[in-house]
Amino acid sequence: MEEKIIYIAGLGLIGGSLALGIKRRHPHYKILGYNRSDKSRIIALERGLVDEATDDFKAFAPLADVIILAVPIKQTITFLKILSEIDLKENVIITDAGSTKLEIVSAAEQYLTGRPVQFVGSHPMAGSHKSGAAAADVHLFENAYYIFTPSKLTGQQTIADLKDLLSGLQARFIEIEAAEHDRVTSQISHFPHILSASLMEQAGDYAAEHEMASRFAAGGFRDMTRIAESEPGMWTSILLTNKAAVLERISDFKQRLDSVAELISQNDENAIWDYFAKARQTRKEMEIHKRGGLESSFDIFVDVPDEEDVILEILELLRGTSLVNVHINEENREDINGILQISFKNANDLEHARQVITSKTAYKVFIE
Template identity: 75%
Template sequence: MEEKVVYIAGMGLIGASLALGIRRQHPDYKILGYNRSDQSRQIALERGIVDEATADFKAFAPLADVIILAVPIKQTIDFIKVLAQLDLKENVIITDAGSTKLKIIQAAEKYLPADKVQFVGSHPMAGSHKTGAIAANVHLFENAYYIFSPTRLTREETIPRLKDLLLGLKARFIEVEAAEHDLVTSQISHFPHILASALMEQAGDYANGHELTNHFAAGGFRDMTRIAESEPGMWTSILLSNSDAVLERLTDFKNRLDAVAELIGQKDEEAIWHFFDAGRRKRKEMEIHKRAGVDSFYDLFVDVPDEEDVILQILELLRGTSLVNVHINEENRDDINGILQISFKSESDLLHAQTLISQHTDYHVYLD
């Protein structure tokens, strides 16, 4: 790829992590950054995430061969309008990192000159409840889907050149039409965030009269509501930019809840069993257990006995290894071991951990 100057607007988790991935594969490229917040700009400069940073979006745009808009959706559309008025490099590639695609692409096709710029919609399907440049992680996108949505401004060479630029992310590149992207993400991303926040609101209100709710909220409730900690401004923007699809999913879910409520009211034991069995089977069939999606982790499982300091012993072996999460899958039977689940972001850390634990313990270690 000939491009040497990359301009990333937005030094949050996504933008700063993109910069780290680009620098890993292309250390000779000059990376420029924009961020309104002084703190994120300073962190990005101190950590070497970018070579230069500005609070004026227009300042670096004419210098760039590639411009990545890693800002909220409404701001992305506003920046597209600004770029349309600037004297940019000929054939500059412009892309975004938004969680919805159709409205962004419609804006790009409306305002950007097709004879002067290239544009393709992008969505790196990775994230965290952590925010800002301080949370940047070069491993964030490894094995996650990185979606490209072509537009009328996408040329034959646009996506291949972006793939080369982003090779250091170690992501799984895929092309999806914008409308289909927004429909699918309304189901597997946007609606679940509504559900998680609604569950937290319900539980919080319930705890006012039942204090133990706050103390017993663990296990499944914890896993289902983790994403409720996500940044509210971003999710407001996402829902409003994909409102029709999200509302349709909400209506569908209400109908499903009503159907389950009717089964419970009728005390239809067989139908309720089939309801849970269908959910269990469908989850096993989905790619949730494979290396793709928003939370693309490598999971290691260790059968551990119920003995003091076992978990600490294993974690001590992994000192210096980057962990994403540690979870104990407790069993209800006394005659079998519990299962320690350790999640990693990179395959190298996973294999290293597997070797260490296997060499220094006699516990059964296996991969998902």
């Protein structure tokens, strides 16, 4: 049986979860890990995420058949330069897990061209509010996009070999050019974080003079600003490595705000109605509730009354089922029920939940 050596630099949520996915499909592969902090290395070893771990990035690099850089973007670029100065295995595959791709791919081509190595950019589009090796989850990438961005150093077999290595993640692999990746993610990921943070900044300043703004903030405002709690360092790095695309999206949005402001100023009721109707239809047509082109956001909605222990009652019925998320969609009204939204990893768990809740309670259950 062929044994490969996989070297993962960065044993946090992403790197640790990659290790678990690789071990699930290739238990005989040896996984080596790098992490600067003692805590993550110890946890990674105790949980069996890696077979050996080091705080010296250079130590394991010459041994590896595949090197995965699961570290922040700027550190990824630094490590690519370091790898260009190390005697690596011939045809070693080097990849990363960064959220922006063009700067990383360009750095790889700059530093590694002329070396007998393969490089392809990667972006596993999954995450969690948790962090560190303790948060590593073998299910993290299931049904999520795992994007490859080829480079001049990507061979004919490079991506196929990575797909085999990462097949235990049960992700949905897709290839896209690095610059286009950054343009797309500037719209659907990077700019929304700016908008969310700006809403929180505005609301915070407003609440200083209007105290009830903080009390009434729920429902849609909460949903739109959830991602404002994201880690500041990571998002600073993302914005500064995708600057042109992000600035273009900001400029475009300013114009759209000015346009709707003009409609309101002119009391143009029909145009305002059309504005909201178009947004509503566009959202329905987008694959927001899909990942990998397939229905894989398995959500069930339960119409629940505002009574003590209702949620605990439902969750008790679902004991043993793999839940992804539990969310209450409430409105700023006291005379209506709330909607309990429960997300699952697969359709079987979704159907089981529907049957159990329907048969064991009187609550209305529906699936979008």
